Amino acid sequence: MTKPVLRVQDLAVTFTSFTGGLLQRRERQLRAVDGISFELHPGETLGVVGESGSGKSTLARAILGLITPDRGRVMWRGEELTGLGEEELRQKRKELQIVFQDPVASLDPRMTAGDIISEPLWTFYPNMARLQVEERTRGMMKVVGLLPNQINRYPHELSGGQCQRIGIARSLVLNPRLLVCDEPVSALDVSIQAQIINLLQDLQKKLGLALIFIAHDLSVVRHISDRVMVMYMGQAMEVSEKSSLYQRPLHPYTNALMKSVSIPDPRLAAAARQDRWLTGDMPSPYDRPKGCIFHNRCPYRVKRCEADVPALRRMENRDWVACHRAEELDLSI
Amino acid sequence: MALLKVSNLNVHFDTREGVVKAVNGMDFEIGEGETLAIVGESGAGKSQLVLSFMGLLAENGSVSGEALYRDKDLLQMKPKELNRIRGRHIAMIFQDPMTSLNPFLTIEKQMTEVVRHHQGLRKDEARAHAVEMLRAVRIPDPEERIRQYPHEYSGGMRQRVMIAIGLLCEPELLIADEPSTALDVTVQAQIAELVNEIRKETRMSLILITHDLAAVAEVAERIIVMYAGEAVETGSVDDIFYRPQHPYTQGLLASVPRLDRSSDDELQAIPGNPPNLLELPSGCRFRDRCSEATGQCCERPPLWIAEGGRTSRCFLPMEGGAIVTEKHVAEEAE
Numbered sequence: 001m002t003k004p005v006l007r008v009q010d011l012a013v014t015f016t017s018f019t020g021g022l023l024q025r026r027e028r029q030l031r032a033v034d035g036i037s038f039e040l041h042p043g044e045t046l047g048v049v050g051e052s053g054s055g056k057s058t059l060a061r062a063i064l065g066l067i068t069p070d071r072g073r074v075m076w077r078g079e080e081l082t083g084l085g086e087e088e089l090r091q092k093r094k095e096l097q098i099v100f101q102d103p104v105a106s107l108d109p110r111m112t113a114g115d116i117i118s119e120p121l122w123t124f125y126p127n128m129a130r131l132q133v134e135e136r137t138r139g140m141m142k143v144v145g146l147l148p149n150q151i152n153r154y155p156h157e158l159s160g161g162q163c164q165r166i167g168i169a170r171s172l173v174l175n176p177r178l179l180v181c182d183e184p185v186s187a188l189d190v191s192i193q194a195q196i197i198n199l200l201q202d203l204q205k206k207l208g209l210a211l212i213f214i215a216h217d218l219s220v221v222r223h224i225s226d227r228v229m230v231m232y233m234g235q236a237m238e239v240s241e242k243s244s245l246y247q248r249p250l251h252p253y254t255n256a257l258m259k260s261v262s263i264p265d266p267r268l269a270a271a272a273r274q275d276r277w278l279t280g281d282m283p284s285p286y287d288r289p290k291g292c293i294f295h296n297r298c299p300y301r302v303k304r305c306e307a308d309v310p311a312l313r314r315m316e317n318r319d320w321v322a323c324h325r326a327e328e329l330d331l332s333i
Numbered sequence: 334m335a336l337l338k339v340s341n342l343n344v345h346f347d348t349r350e351g352v353v354k355a356v357n358g359m360d361f362e363i364g365e366g367e368t369l370a371i372v373g374e375s376g377a378g379k380s381q382l383v384l385s386f387m388g389l390l391a392e393n394g395s396v397s398g399e400a401l402y403r404d405k406d407l408l409q410m411k412p413k414e415l416n417r418i419r420g421r422h423i424a425m426i427f428q429d430p431m432t433s434l435n436p437f438l439t440i441e442k443q444m445t446e447v448v449r450h451h452q453g454l455r456k457d458e459a460r461a462h463a464v465e466m467l468r469a470v471r472i473p474d475p476e477e478r479i480r481q482y483p484h485e486y487s488g489g490m491r492q493r494v495m496i497a498i499g500l501l502c503e504p505e506l507l508i509a510d511e512p513s514t515a516l517d518v519t520v521q522a523q524i525a526e527l528v529n530e531i532r533k534e535t536r537m538s539l540i541l542i543t544h545d546l547a548a549v550a551e552v553a554e555r556i557i558v559m560y561a562g563e564a565v566e567t568g569s570v571d572d573i574f575y576r577p578q579h580p581y582t583q584g585l586l587a588s589v590p591r592l593d594r595s596s597d598d599e600l601q602a603i604p605g606n607p608p609n610l611l612e613l614p615s616g617c618r619f620r621d622r623c624s625e626a627t628g629q630c631c632e633r634p635p636l637w638i639a640e641g642g643r644t645s646r647c648f649l650p651m652e653g654g655a656i657v658t659e660k661h662v663a664e665e666a667e
Contacts, residue, residue, distance in 0.1 A: 051517040052488065159606040160375070189374040189544055194588040194602035201599075217518050219590040223600055246592065260519040264547035264589045266570050273526065273551060278519050281487045333592075 003078075004039035005210050006063070006178060011036045011072035012234075013055075013062050030285050032058040034234035035072070037312070042177070045204065045211040047221030047242075049257065050231035053282055056214045057101075059231070060180045063212070064096050065089045076178075094124055097171035101183040103164035107155040114151035117141065117169045124174060140169040145199060161192035165199070172203065179204075180212045185220060197223055218254075219261045222246060230254045233282060233293050236312055240319035248332045250321035252298050253278075255331040292324070300325055335362035335401075336506060336538050337386075342398035344378065344385045353610045355381040357562045359398075363506070366536040370549035370570075372585075373559035376607050379542045382559075383508050387425060388415045402506075421451040424504040426495050428511040433495060434483040440467075441479040444498055451502050466497040470527060489520035493527070500531065507532075510542045525552055547589055550574060555642075558582050561608050561618040568643040578637075578645040578652075580623045617647070625649060 013033040020026045033055045040046055048056050061067040063074055065081055074081045081092060100106035107116055118137040121128055138148060144165040155163050164184060171179060181200065185193040201224050204211050215221045221228055222242065229239045230253060238251040249255045256278035263269045280297055283289055289296050295305040304324050312322040323329070344356035356378040363369045371379045384390050386400035386407045400407040402423070407415065419425075427433045435443060444466070445459035454462065460479070467475035470493040483491055492512060499507055509528065513521040529552055532539050541549055549556065549570075556573040558566045558581065566579040577583045587601035605622040608614055614621060620630040629648055637651035638644050645651045 051519060161606055189607075190546070191374060191585055191588045191603035192606070194590070194600035195604070197590070198599055198602055219592045222592065222596045223590055242596070246596070257519065258592060260522045261592050262518075262522065262525075262545075262547040262550065263591060263593055264550050264574065264586055265593070266550045266574055268593060269547075269550040273522075276522055276526075279523065281489055281520070 002041050005042050005077055006040040007073075007075040008039075008063060009037050009073045009075070011059070011062055011069050011074065013058050013067055013069050028286055031234050031288070032285075033062060033069070036231075036234075036236055037072075038229060038236070038239055040178070040210050040212065042210055043204070043208045044227070045213055045225045047225030047228040048212060048214045048231060049216065049218050049221055049228060051216060051257075051282060053233070053285065054231040055234040056216075056231055057182050058234075060098065060182050060212065060214055064093070064098055064180060066098075094174045095176050096178045096180070097174065097176040099164075099167050099171050099179065099181045099184045102187050103160055103167050103184075104155055104187075107163055107166060109155055112152050112154055113141070113146065113158070113166050116155075116166055117173055120170060120174050136173060137169075140173050143172070143203070144169045145195075159192075160188050161195060164188060164192075164196055168196075168199065168203070172207070175207075176209070178210045178212070180214070182214045183216065184213070186215065186217075193220070200224060217261060218246075218257050230257065233285065233288065235293055236320070236322065237294065238319070238321045238323075239312070240321075241317075244317060244319055246333065248330070250315060250319060250326045250329075250331065251294075251323050252300050252329070252331060253294050255333070256297075258333055292322075300329055334364075336365050336367075336403065338362040338399075338401045339382075339386065340399045340401075342382065342385065342396065342400060344381045344390065344394060344396050346391070347393045347395075348611075351611050354613065355394075355562055355610060356385065359564055361557055361564070361567070363538050363540060365505070365538055366532075368532065368539040368541065368552055368554045370541045370543065370553035370556045371559060372543055372546055372549065372556055374544055374607055376561070376610065377544075377559040378562040379559050380510055383425070383510065383540065383542060387419060387423065387508070388412070417451075420447060420504075421502045422504055423506045423508065424499040424502065426492075426499045426507065426509040426512050428514060434491060436483050439480055439482055440486070440494055444479070444494075444501060447498060447501050463497075463501065466501055467494070469500070469531065470494070470497045472497070489516055489523065492516060492520075492524055496524070496528065496531075500535075500537075503535065504537060506538045506540065508540045508542070511544070512541070513548065514543070514545065521548065528552065545589075546574075546585055558585070561613065562610060563618060563646065564644065565619065565647070566645045569641060572641075572643055576652075578649070579619075579647050580625045580649070581619045584622075584624075 011033055012035050015030045015032055017028050018025050019028055036059055050056050062069045114137055117140055118133050121133050146165050185196050213221055213224050225242050227241055228245050230237045232253050237253045259276050263272055277299055291307045292305040292310050295301045310322045310324045312320050314320055339359060339361050342356060342359040346353040346355055359382055373379045385396040396408060444463035448454050448459045448462055464475045464479055467479060472478055472493055513524045543549055553570050555569055557564050560581050566582045577586055584603040588603055590600055603622050608618055616631040617634045620626040634646050634648050635656045636644055636646050637654035638657045639651055639654035
């Protein structure tokens with residue numbers, strides 16, 4: 001097996017906020033990411049799935065050093081990113097890039113497609129010849145499926161899908177080795193979502209990128225992922241191979257997420273409705289349940305789940321799960 | 334009798350770049366207790382269609398045609414008259430529960446305002462009614478929670494409050510514009526179920542607007558598929574899902590990633606992008622993206638109609654269908 005390019009160990013990010021006004025100021029701690037560990041190999045895609053507030057975007061930002069974690073390490077090709085100075089980290093970003101969720105809002109409305117895509121080149125290689133920059137920009141546009149005459153268009157003149165292609169071209173222009181996609185398709189129409197997912201999959205094969213693909217929907221990540229991590233309130237509930245996760249999830253929460261996905265078939269959908277069991281909302285992040293973080297919504301809970309925090313542990317089939325009862329439960333879909 | 338009957342509805346916007354034809358020649362009706370879904374991508378005109386007969390278009394928008402609500406044309410009504418219908422007889426829920434609630438007012442204030450205005454209830458009556466409605470949408474501990482502000486509610490709960498507000502005056506018709514797209518899948522499923530239950534209990538009619546076909550599979554009875562301002566196909570939920578006629582509907586269904594199918598095949602994307610409404614192509618509006626397009630698609634495709642009001646606008650013949658001559662299209666051509 002190849003050596004992993006990315007190794008994340010016990011990563012944690014806590015946000016502090018204040019409540020109670022001037023005189024009764026109280027500090028509140030929000031554990032957005034709470035001890036996440038995983039490895040990523042070259043050319044591999046890890047899907048990260050969870051509801052809003054599960055910490056997926058914070059995890060992405062912490063990996064790229066856009067947020068300083070308060071615990072844990074991020075190892076990139078054997079080198080620790082988490083202690084690097086600003087300039088060193090900036091240089092590393094050539095290799096680690098991100099694609100954001102809202103394709104229109106994340107692009108500068110006053111810059112043309114060409115300006116947006118070539119900006120990273122100007123920043124990192126200020127001495128690059130103008131012609132070379134243009135050549136590289138045009139090449140990139142072709143790779144992501146933009147037309148040559150769109151180089152002078154502004155984001156508002158293009159559709160959401162085209163803007164997302166600009167976002168992808170911009171992140172690829174520096175030849176990164178890792179691309180983190182933070183909900184790259186959730187703001188797009190269904191017919192365009194499939195285009196972007198297929199594009200990312202093609203690019204990955206061609207360029208041998210390692211990919212982290214974040215989404216809130218299990219059906220979206222399935223097509224592109226080799227492995228999937230399911231997050232809940234900042235913790236990993238399960239990290240499994242795609243083939244096993246979608247057939248026999250190990251964690252009850254994964255099973256719940258799977259059953260919540262709507263199916264575009266009236267008869268199957270009616271049957272699936274009977275099968276849904278997850279109710280209620282995620283608990284307040286300021287009032288985290290003791291023991292297993294999921295226990296208050298879990299129909300399989302036993303006494304032990306209310307007191308002991310289950311560690312993420314490796315099962316016989318090499319998948320990882322954080323559930324006391326993983327061996328005895330059969331959660332096959 | 335139809336509760337709402339819309340005929341040849343057109344919505345245009347005057348912009349600096351020219352006239353945007355957002356909705357063109359829409360015809361549909363909805364009966365009592367019926368659920369109709371209007372499905373289409375962003376820019377298909379589905380929201381503008383509804384906003385137009387609710388009198389909520391932006392200032393540069395204009396509407397023509399007819400929208401008969403119990404035989405009275407909503408488009409001809411004076412603002413005062415329309416106000417009596419809106420909220421009380423027809424209620425609307427908007428897409429984003431985060432921005433449609435006023436962050437400075439308690440939930441109680443926002444809920445009681447509606448019933449006091451429309452039904453002239455006293456303050457305590459209005460409050461009791463609001464609490465009852467919150468209970469109906471499964472807000473736990475409604476007597477307490479009604480005193481809170483929107484930010485103290487989660488996204489899913491805020492959308493439930495929006496639904497409760499929509500239901501306060503027991504409307505005959507509820508229009509929900511993407512009621513669950515801003516929500517997590519787990520919450521979406523809960524909201525869909527809730528809307529379904531309430532509809533069964535109250536016999537209310539429901540128009541659901543969405544870009545997500547999967548989301549309406551469980552709820553809708555009839556579906557209109559819109560593309561670039563037009564209805565390309567209409568039919569019962571079974572027609573649309575099991576016997577889609579129009580290549581666009583087929584493409585839309587094929588592009589949804591499905592957990593119940595193999596993931597080894599590439600997703601079937603519809604190539605290209607929806608057309609610019611300022612420079613609509615001649616003939617079929619979908620032809621640039623259509624795998625079945627031929628030379629004749631540069632002409633306007635015919636409208637097929639079959640039993641049960643099923644329609645498709647395409648040169649491909651529709652099983653059991655016949656071509657209709659459209660009056661307003663003929664007029665437009667002259």
